[in-house]
Amino acid sequence: MNISQEKIDNLNAVVKINIDAADYQPRVDKAIKDHAKKAKIPGFRAGMVPASHIKKMYGKSILVDEINNMLSDTLNKYLEDEQLEVLGQPLPKPGDEREYNWDFADNFEFNYEVGLAPAFDISFSADDKLTQYVIKIDPDTLASRIKNIRRSYGKMTNPDVSADDDVLYAELTQLSPDGSVFEDGITNTASVRLDQIKDEAIKASLIGLKKGDELVFDIQKAFDNDAAKVAGLLKIEEDAAADLKSNFRLTVKNVNRLEESDLNQEFFDKLFGEGTVTTEEEFRTKITEELESMMVQDSERKLQDDMYKYSLSKVNFELPDAFLKRWLKATNEKLSEEELQGGYSDFAQNLKWTLIENKIIRDNKIEIQYEEVFELAKIRLDQQFRMYSPQPLSDEQLGQYTVQYLQTKENANKIFEEVKALRVFDYLKSAITLDKKEILYSEFSDLVKA
Template identity: 80%
Template sequence: MNITQEKIDNLNAVLKVNIDAADYQARVDKAIKDHAKKAKMPGFRPGMVPPSHIKKMYGKSILVDEVNNLLSDTLNNYITEQKLDILGQPLPKVDDKQEYNWDFADNFEFNYEIGLAPAFDIDFSSKDKLTQYVIKIDDTTLAERIKNIRRSYGKMTNPDVSADDDVLYAQLTQLSPDGSVFDGGISNTTSVRIEQIKDAKIKKSLIGLKKDDEVTLDIQKAFGNDAPKVAAILGIDESEAADVKSNFKLTVKNVNRLEESDLNQEFFDKLFGAGVVTDEAGFKAKITEELESMMNQDSDRKLQNDIYQYSLDKVSFELPDEFLKRWLKATNENLSEEELEGGYKDFAQNLKWTLIENKIITGNNLEIKYDEVFAAAKQSLDAQFRMYSPTPLTEEQLGQYTVQYLQNKENANKVFEEVKALKTIDYIKSVVTLDKKDIFYNDFKELAK
């Protein structure tokens, strides 16, 4: 058996594998004998089928399987021994025109294309500068958050007249162009939150309404042509919502108002525990602290994204694009040319980032330990459980769930890659210069769009 590499360029090569009959004969004979021992055929006792009979009936298919297995082993061993850093997997050359009889005496030659990982250097230093935003909470954001918290602990009332923060429980009835009720049209009883109305004129028309009052409105204009929102309000499919052009009559059935909770000690204790906060100033300080903590998570995510993009722009190298496109097509049979071309840019970017990650991890002897993977998985699961239950799991329960979660290979690989990415980001953060900049939350939201 002989295997050679023919370099096409720095990113592409062809592996030529020559296999003689002597290379595969022993493997084929053993496979035939093993098959004979397990075969159940009429006229023969179990395990007593002659190998010659098996060879006559199934010999060619067994030969094909064993040559393919030998070929796979040979390629993998060669790539490992030669320390070839390949991308994707070897692809059989489609222009090979050799045909074989598969008669147990053939010599075979197989040609495989391979894509080679590019050589590149990484030279991050303190000369590389990125902005790290420190988010500050402005008065408007703080007031909005406090209002929402107070309302979540408040009580529902039914005032006589609607105000801009109220919810109208109302009947929506589709109208004909002449203003009459459209026979067989859409009709739905639903809750309309006035503050969600996008059009200022329509919003104003819903303020000051009493039970049984009627208002005519353009439903699309009211919700800014938001098809999912229109669909939910009218109780129809989203696919239908975009085509609804007619006006609707809104008939008030009830006005609902969520009154804000009083800023008293009972309220403070419910939120933070007994005696932690004792006055309004302490309450505002606590909410500001919690908001800034949450917002700085957003800042961290932006910094991670900025580092990702900065790295891709700074570390420049080419990929064997045409080979990778062929490989993607070969390994995804249902992938259309349009999908391939549309998604290849993102694929190539992710691959480049993976190569940068690997270079940083190996070049700086960074380790990814099981404890780190376990801790990351545990934290993620804890956050998920808290979304559905206010009572957190015990450490023992959370640990058991984490062990079960990581027993799934796909889950374990996913968390491993997440930890690897964070370790890479942390390394870059430790090398480059991070210029800290204070920014109000609303300004940050615009920046992060």
């Protein structure tokens, strides 16, 4: 057997594999004998089928299988021995198809295109600077949070006339373009929250309504074309909601108002435990601390995103784009040309980040232990369980679920990649200069959206 590499350029190569009869014959003979021992063919006792009979009946298919196995084993070993960092997987070279007799005497030649990872250098030091935001809660955000908490512990009333932030319990009826009721159209009774109405003019028209009042409105405009919101109100599929063009008639059945709880000791004790908070000032301080603690995660996500973008900006290397596009098409049969072209830029950027990650890990000898993967998987599962049950699992139960979860290769790889990214971010935070800067939450939100 002969295997060689022809380098096309720094990012592309062709690996040529030549296999002759002496290479594959021993493997084929063994496979035929193994098949003969297991074959159940009428006229022969089990395990006593002559190898010559198996060769006559199944020889060509066995030969094809063994050649394919040899190709896979040989190609993988060659790439490992040569320490070639390939992107994607090797692909048969286009236009290189050959006709073979498959008569146990052929010599075979196969050519594979490979995409090579680019060589590059990247380093970080104290001269590299990024901003680490310390988020402070602004008065509007604090007021909004306090209002939501007070309403959560408040009581429901039914005023005669609707006001801002009320909920209209109403019948929604689909209308035809001429204003008549759409025959066999959509009708549903739902709770319409005025604080979720995005269009100010429509929101204003829903204020001042009383039981029995009717109003025609553009439901798509009201919710800023949020298909999920419209689908939920009308109890239809999101796809149907996205395509909906009709106006709707809203008939008020009731006006609901959630009154805010009083800021008294009973309310404070429900929230924080008896005697922990005794004044409105302490209450506001406590809510501020809780919000700012929650904002630490938002700040960390922003910093990680900035480190990601900054790392990408520090190096400028090309990828074997033509090969990678062909590989994506070959491994995703349903991928259209439009989807490929539209999504390739994001794919290439994520691939570049993966190469940078791997470079940082190699250069700095960062080792990822199984215990780290296990602990992160445990945290992620705990977060999922808490979404559905307020009662947390015992540590023993959570550990058992984690073991089961990581037995699936896809799950283990997903968590491993997350751990790898976190370790790289930790390294970057220790290597570069982080300038801490206080910022109000409202300003931080605008910064993230920009």
